[in-house]
Amino acid sequence: MAINKKVANVEEACKGIKSGMTLMLGGFGLCGIPENSIAELVKMGVNELTCISNNAGVDDFGLGLLLQGKQIKKMISSYVGENDEFERQMLSGELEVDLIPQGSLAERCRAAGAGIPAFFTPAGYGTEVQGRKEVRMFKGKPHILETALEADFAIVKAWKGDSSGNLIFKATAKNFNPLMAMAGKITIAEVEELVPLGELDPNEIHTPGIFVQRVFQGAKYEKRIEQRTTQPKA
Amino acid sequence: MLDKNGIAKRIAQELQHGYYVNLGIGIPTLVANYIPEGIEVEFQSENGILGMGPFPEEGDEDADLINAGKQTITAMPGAAYFDSATSFAMIRGRHVQLTVLGAMEIAQNGDIANWKIPGRMVKGMGGAMDLVASAENIIVAMMHTNKRGESKLLEKCSLPLTGVGCVKKVVTNLAVMEIRDNGFYLVERAPGVSIDEIVDATDGRLIVPGDNIPEMEI
Numbered sequence: 077m078a079i080n081k082k083v084a085n086v087e088e089a090c091k092g093i094k095s096g097m098t099l100m101l102g103g104f105g106l107c108g109i110p111e112n113s114i115a116e117l118v119k120m121g122v123n124e125l126t127c128i129s130n131n132a133g134v135d136d137f138g139l140g141l142l143l144q145g146k147q148i149k150k151m152i153s154s155y156v157g158e159n160d161e162f163e164r165q166m167l168s169g170e171l172e173v174d175l176i177p178q179g180s181l182a183e184r185c186r187a188a189g190a191g192i193p194a195f196f197t198p199a200g201y202g203t204e205v206q207g208r209k210e211v212r213m214f215k216g217k218p219h220i221l222e223t224a225l226e227a228d229f230a231i232v233k234a235w236k237g238d239s240s241g242n243l244i245f246k247a248t249a250k251n252f253n254p255l256m257a258m259a260g261k262i263t264i265a266e267v268e269e270l271v272p273l274g275e276l277d278p279n280e281i282h283t284p285g286i287f288v289q290r291v292f293q294g295a296k297y298e299k300r301i302e303q304r305t306t307q308p309k310a
Numbered sequence: 311m312l313d314k315n316g317i318a319k320r321i322a323q324e325l326q327h328g329y330y331v332n333l334g335i336g337i338p339t340l341v342a343n344y345i346p347e348g349i350e351v352e353f354q355s356e357n358g359i360l361g362m363g364p365f366p367e368e369g370d371e372d373a374d375l376i377n378a379g380k381q382t383i384t385a386m387p388g389a390a391y392f393d394s395a396t397s398f399a400m401i402r403g404r405h406v407q408l409t410v411l412g413a414m415e416i417a418q419n420g421d422i423a424n425w426k427i428p429g430r431m432v433k434g435m436g437g438a439m440d441l442v443a444s445a446e447n448i449i450v451a452m453m454h455t456n457k458r459g460e461s462k463l464l465e466k467c468s469l470p471l472t473g474v475g476c477v478k479k480v481v482t483n484l485a486v487m488e489i490r491d492n493g494f495y496l497v498e499r500a501p502g503v504s505i506d507e508i509v510d511a512t513d514g515r516l517i518v519p520g521d522n523i524p525e526m527e528i
Contacts, residue, residue, distance in 0.1 A: 104357045104394070105380040107373065130394070157433035167431070175432065178356065179398030179440030186395040197402065198443035202474035204426075205439060235374075247391050248358045249374040254393045282393075299373035305381040306368045 078273055081291045082239040086116040089264045089290045093229055095122045096149075100185065100225075100256040101129040101139065102232040105302045108249030109138050110233040110266050112294035123147040128225055130181060130252055132156045137300050146170065152225070154178035158302070177205060180222050182255055188224035189258020189287065197222055230260025233294075234283070237267035238274075241288030242281045250282065257287045266294045312483045312500045312528075317451050319344045319528045321410055321481050324449060325351050332356060332401065332441060334411030335379045337451040341410055352386070354406055356397050356437040361389030378437065398437070402444040409445035411438065413452050413477075415467040418514035420477040420489040422450065423469035435472060442473030454482035454511045461513035463487075463494055484508050486526065493517040498526045 083089045090113055093099070099117075103109030117125075118141050125148050132151055133140035142148050143161045150172040156162055165171035176184070177199040187195055196219035200206055210221040232253040235246035243265055245253055257263045265283075270293035312320065318340035325331065325341075327349040333339050342364075345351060353362040355377040362377060363384035371382040385391075400406050415423040422442055425435040442448060455461055463480065480487045485508045486498040493515040496508060505523055509516055 104378075105376065107357070107376050107380070153434060155434035155436040157431075163431050173432075175434045177435055177439035178394065178437035179402060182394035182398055197440075199402070199440040201443060202421075203439060203471045205435075245391075247372065247374040247385070248355075248376055250391055250393050251358050252394050255395050301371060301373045301376075301382060302380040303376070303382065304371055305365045305383075306371060307365045309367045309369075 078240045079285070080239050081241040081285065081288055082270065083290045083292045085292060086112045086266070086295070089113065089266065089292045090116045090120060092262070093117065093120065093122055096124045097122070097228040098126040098128065098226070100227040100230040100260055101127060102251065102253035102256050103138070104130050104248065104251035106133065106138050106300050108233050108245065108251050108253055109133070110231045110264070111138070111298060112266050113231045113264060114138065114141055117142060117147065118145060121145070121147070124149045126150040126152065128152040128185070128227060130154050130178065132159050132162045134158050134302065135161050143171070150174065152176060152181070154181050182252060184222055184225040185252065185255040185259045188226045189255065192224060194221050194223045196220065225259065227256070227260050228262070230256040230263040232257045232263065232265050234265055234267045236269045236271055236276060237265055237291050238271055238276050239291065240273060241265060241285030241291050242276050243267065243283035243288065244276060244280060245282050254283045257283045262289045263287055264289070265291045267291060268294060268297055311503055315340055316500070316528060317481050317483060320486065320526055321449055321451055322346060323528070324408065325349060329407040330354055330360065330400070330405065331408045331410065332406050332445070334438070336412045338410040338412060339379070341451070354397070354400060355383070356401065356441070358392050358394060358397050359385060359389060361386040363389070398440050401437070401440055404444060404446050406445065407447060409441050409448045410451055411441065411448070413450045413462065414456070415462050415464055415469050416450055416477055416480055417464050417467045418489070418493050420475040421467050422472050422477050423467040425472050426470045428470065438472050442476045445476070448477050449479045449481060450477050451481055454484040461511055463512045463514045465514045484511055491517065495519070496523055499523050501525055501528070
């Protein structure tokens with residue numbers, strides 16, 4: 077019998093998220109972000125959050141909304157441009173920022189979920205990222221030790237899901253979502269479409285339900301585009 | 311002297327049949343417009359696509375389908391999507407044959423700086439450090455000098471580094487150079503550019519092997 081992870085709505089899904097916690101939030105730019113849950117975090121008013129997310133949204137969408145309310149204490153990201161409020165809080169010292177190479181960020185999430193406490197990578201050797209991290213030579217090349225990143229809650233967004241917590245992502249909206257799903261102590265998945273159990277083909281599941289504790293269908297999705305680039309119709 | 315499209319066109323000549331290629335933001339993106347005829351290459355974007363296609367036609371944009379510059383794109387037949395750890399496994403695991411990226415400074419030993427200017431807003435390195443630390447073949451596409459007319463080819467980088475000793479080749483508006491023997495080894499001149507002009511615009515050690523440096527054919 078399948079284990080039921082379905083919760084009624086975003087309020088129920090986000091229950092237990094408290095001020096001071098560490099959260100992982102999936103998405104690359106505004107692509108594949110858990111927009112319903114972010115809106116709920118704004119409503120809940122939790123603050124002093126440490127947010128692990130590749131980017132920090134834009135001023136009025138994505139994690140930018142949490143920055144507006146000064147709910148974030150620290151951001152752990154690889155790239156944080158395109159956000160004026162972020163810049164203001166960072167320069168004034170209100171916001172702590174830890175910048176991590178994108179591949180290391182992804183692998184540190186994956187490692188946490190896979191029970192690997194740390195790994196060596198060549199990325200960042202000889203740069204500010206190296207800092208005091210252990211350096212070791214492998215095959216004649218220097219590598220630095222990076223540790224797994226854990227989170228109290230991981231909040232991811234998928235295209236389709238079922239009540240078992242199985243998830244399928246769409247196109248490049250996949251990005252960090254499957255990795256963060258693995259890393260959260262509690263993983264919340266919001267999906268565009270929650271389908272009846274048995275409808276998803278087990279051959280095509282991207283994230284097996286074992287990594288997900290709560291799943292719900294988002295009430296609505298704006299899916300904002302950050303850089304709309306097109307060519308004229310042929 | 312080349313313009314940005316000229317630099318991209320020259321780099322496109324480095325593409326080989328069967329290459330998987332990662333193109334950075336800026337001039338590198340233009341390389342995709344000049345794929346030599348008769349060869350098959352696939353473009354990887356590190357946010358999670360292989361087989362990236364051109365921008366969509368107006369009205370066909372999909373918020374779920376973007377490149378690493380967050381621009382809406384299309385997928386070619388045979389494309390594949392994957393998560394960010396798999397994407398950087400392709401990069402670190404050297405499955406991607408060529409990386410083309412821009413830079414603010416290059417040192418004669420192959421060091422690259424392209425992510426941070428002290429005193430200015432820091433935006434982050436994104437995937438640049440993973441790319442330069444692992445790629446087998448890195449070509450830098452950039453203007454030879456900055457907006458103030460200062461050389462970007464130096465003995466040592468003054469800006470915080472992105473990677474150490476990793477650049478193999480530099481293509482600028484003035485020249486093609488390889489990093490060899492702790493110097494910028496001059497391989498080709500841009501059309502109409504003299505050796506003296508290249509020497510003047512290069513602060514680092516420029517190695518000029520003889521007087522007959524060929525002119526680029528583009």
